Amino acid sequence: MPVLYFVGSILLLLGIWTLIAWGNRNPEATDLVERYPLPTPLMTLDVLSEIFANPFQNDPDVKGIGTKLIGSLMRVGIGFGLGSLIAIPLGLLLGSSKFMMSLINPIVQILRPVSPLAWYPLGLAVFSAAGGGDGLMNPSSKAAIFMIFICSLWPTLINTAFGVASIPQDHKNVGKAFGFSVWKYIIRILLPYSLPHIVTGLKLSIGVAWMVIVAGEMLSGGDGLGFFVWEEGFNAGKTTHIIVAILIIGIVGFILDKFFSSLQKAFSYDAK
Amino acid sequence: MMQNNYATPQAGSSMDNSDKQVLAKMVDSASAFHKVVAQPQTSVSIKDVTVSFKTPTGIYTAVKSIDLDIRKGEIVALIGHSGCGKSTLMNTISGMVKPSSGEVIANGKRVTGPGPDRGIVFQNYSLLPWLSVYRNIYEAVDSVMKDMCSAEKKDHVEQNLKMVHLYEHKDKLPGQLSGGMKQRVAIARAFAINPSILLLDEPFGALDALTKSNMHVELLKLWNLDNRNKTIIMVTHDIEEAIFLADRVVVMNNGPAATIKEIVDVPLERPRNKKEIVHDPLYMETHDKLLSLLLDKFSIEDEVE
Numbered sequence: 001m002p003v004l005y006f007v008g009s010i011l012l013l014l015g016i017w018t019l020i021a022w023g024n025r026n027p028e029a030t031d032l033v034e035r036y037p038l039p040t041p042l043m044t045l046d047v048l049s050e051i052f053a054n055p056f057q058n059d060p061d062v063k064g065i066g067t068k069l070i071g072s073l074m075r076v077g078i079g080f081g082l083g084s085l086i087a088i089p090l091g092l093l094l095g096s097s098k099f100m101m102s103l104i105n106p107i108v109q110i111l112r113p114v115s116p117l118a119w120y121p122l123g124l125a126v127f128s129a130a131g132g133g134d135g136l137m138n139p140s141s142k143a144a145i146f147m148i149f150i151c152s153l154w155p156t157l158i159n160t161a162f163g164v165a166s167i168p169q170d171h172k173n174v175g176k177a178f179g180f181s182v183w184k185y186i187i188r189i190l191l192p193y194s195l196p197h198i199v200t201g202l203k204l205s206i207g208v209a210w211m212v213i214v215a216g217e218m219l220s221g222g223d224g225l226g227f228f229v230w231e232e233g234f235n236a237g238k239t240t241h242i243i244v245a246i247l248i249i250g251i252v253g254f255i256l257d258k259f260f261s262s263l264q265k266a267f268s269y270d271a272k
Numbered sequence: 273m274m275q276n277n278y279a280t281p282q283a284g285s286s287m288d289n290s291d292k293q294v295l296a297k298m299v300d301s302a303s304a305f306h307k308v309v310a311q312p313q314t315s316v317s318i319k320d321v322t323v324s325f326k327t328p329t330g331i332y333t334a335v336k337s338i339d340l341d342i343r344k345g346e347i348v349a350l351i352g353h354s355g356c357g358k359s360t361l362m363n364t365i366s367g368m369v370k371p372s373s374g375e376v377i378a379n380g381k382r383v384t385g386p387g388p389d390r391g392i393v394f395q396n397y398s399l400l401p402w403l404s405v406y407r408n409i410y411e412a413v414d415s416v417m418k419d420m421c422s423a424e425k426k427d428h429v430e431q432n433l434k435m436v437h438l439y440e441h442k443d444k445l446p447g448q449l450s451g452g453m454k455q456r457v458a459i460a461r462a463f464a465i466n467p468s469i470l471l472l473d474e475p476f477g478a479l480d481a482l483t484k485s486n487m488h489v490e491l492l493k494l495w496n497l498d499n500r501n502k503t504i505i506m507v508t509h510d511i512e513e514a515i516f517l518a519d520r521v522v523v524m525n526n527g528p529a530a531t532i533k534e535i536v537d538v539p540l541e542r543p544r545n546k547k548e549i550v551h552d553p554l555y556m557e558t559h560d561k562l563l564s565l566l567l568d569k570f571s572i573e574d575e576v577e
């Protein structure tokens with residue numbers, strides 16, 4: 001049944017897409033590409049073989065779509081990983097200490113609304129001054145990673161802190177009444193209770209990170225999907241390539257989200 | 273069974289003993305020393321305790337000026353109408369609630385917070401929902417029984433699970449248990465850490481009559497096993513249960529600002545036989561007394577309706 005709905009949903013999308021492409025057509029043009037400023041699904045299907053011809057090609061000038069996808073994933077992975085490494089412990093601390101919460105919360109409230117893109121030039125300025133590197137480690141790639149790092153801090157930090165702060169008094173009382181050590185309290189009460197909240201935070205963070213990487217790579221250039229959209233899609237006048245990239249970005253985002261949803265399920269004790 | 277004369281508290285004996293102690297002190301110090309040893313120690317002492325809660329509509333005083341001394345090895349039942357402040361009073365002993373004024377001394381120390389010398393069965397069970405039945409008890413045992421090796425701990429936990437007849441369910445999560453089963457896990461957990469004071473807040477409330485009877489027997493067994501040295505304070509709504517188990521029954525007034533209405537001694541010899549004591553005239557007398565203490569307010573309200 002879910003499969004049928006999924007197929008139906010895809011067909012609906014293709015239908016709407018075709019309708020819009022058809023409505024937007026330019027009847028005088030003879031060339032297919034000029035006739036459809038928004039390419040139809042069939043036209044997009046045609047370029048797939050071209051785009052996926054050599055996906056993992058990794059020459060200095062020519063990089064396959066797969067290589068680009070991996071580049072984007074690496075940047076997201078590193079930025080998100082580092083961000084989570086900071087956000088989770090900090091969130092645990094903020095959630096368990098009113099003092100720390102009051103001290104740090106204003107910083108979070110001020111920095112959180114800043115568009116992640118604003119961090120890119122800052123990162124670039126700092127990393128350029130620090131000197132260059134290759135591939136992932138060149139200053140513009142580092143700046144993109146930095147941007148991902150910053151934007152994946154907030155949802156995890158806030159959800160973790162909220163989770164810890166909302167541990168019911170009953171659970172805390174159990175720890176006190178039965179003389180739990182601090183360590184036992186952390187691993188048997190604090191973490192199990194806040195884990196679902198932490199995973200929710202991670203899920204939101206990876207979602208933001210994946211959205212932001214595309215914009216970041218439009219600025220940074222290099223070997224990412226964002227740059228592919230901009231350079232090989234728009235600048236090269238190949239709208240079909242933009243659409244293919246959008247689909248790939250969507251599908252990968254969907255898979256990331258599903259992955260964290262399954263983590264969420266695995267870590268929630270009352271769903272069992 | 274070993275029987276110490278001071279381990280079977282008799283109704284009213286504390287009064288006599290303290291009088292004797294004062295007398296003995298006046299007469300000669302040697303006999304005073306002897307008397308002090310034989311004197312039942314105070315296990316819990318509630319001194320002029322008032323508990324007020326801040327609520328959105330103002331300050332609500334739940335219990336007011338409560339004074340109560342409980343001897344070591346005594347079983348005391350607290351009864352009173354719902355909402356009168358029984359749990360609140362229990363929580364001042366466990367350390368979950370800080371008295372607004374007055375203090376509670378337990379095992380000679382002022383209560384400032386919960387501690388494993390006072391085993392608690394919470395009214396809402398308070399099991400950790402992500403731990404199995406076994407782990408819920410194990411973690412408590414692991415924290416408190418520091419000198420046991422892990423095999424001993426495992427054995428100890430299993431023994432306690434068998435006592436409450438939950439061994440077959442040891443791998444279930446609390447969410448998969450019935451209310452009565454959860455309650456039994458909470459009881460096993462409190463018993464397992466072998467506290468000198470057991471605080472039971474309606475520990476048998478969710479159990480059927482048969483299981484309840486079994487648990488009464490288990491509770492007394494445990495108490496006997498420890499030479500009746502454990503102090504047990506329990507909240508109950510069940511007069512029969514209170515009489516069967518307790519040495520004294522503390523009847524509370526209705527709130528707000530509830531006080532102790534009366535303390536009723538249960539003059540029944542131990543061991544008590546559940547079937548036989550109900551025919552004991554002393555039992556019936558105590559039962560009637562408690563019932564009228566609980567009912568006299570109701571009867572007036574009934575007439576009004």
Ligand SMILES: Nc1ncnc2c1ncn2[C@@H]1O[C@H](COP(=O)(O)OP(=O)(O)OP(=O)(O)O)[C@@H](O)[C@H]1O
Binds near residue numbers: 361
């Ligand atoms: N944390 C709290 N904040 C405000 N009021 C409270 C709080 N805890 C208890 N009370 C109030 O104190 C009174 C006594 O509550 P308590 O739980 O001690 O009653 P109880 O005698 O145990 O009742 P029951 O037999 O139903 O368990 C009630 O009126 C309750 O509303």
Ligand SMILES: [Mg+2]
Binds near residue numbers: 360
């Ligand atoms: Mg209560």
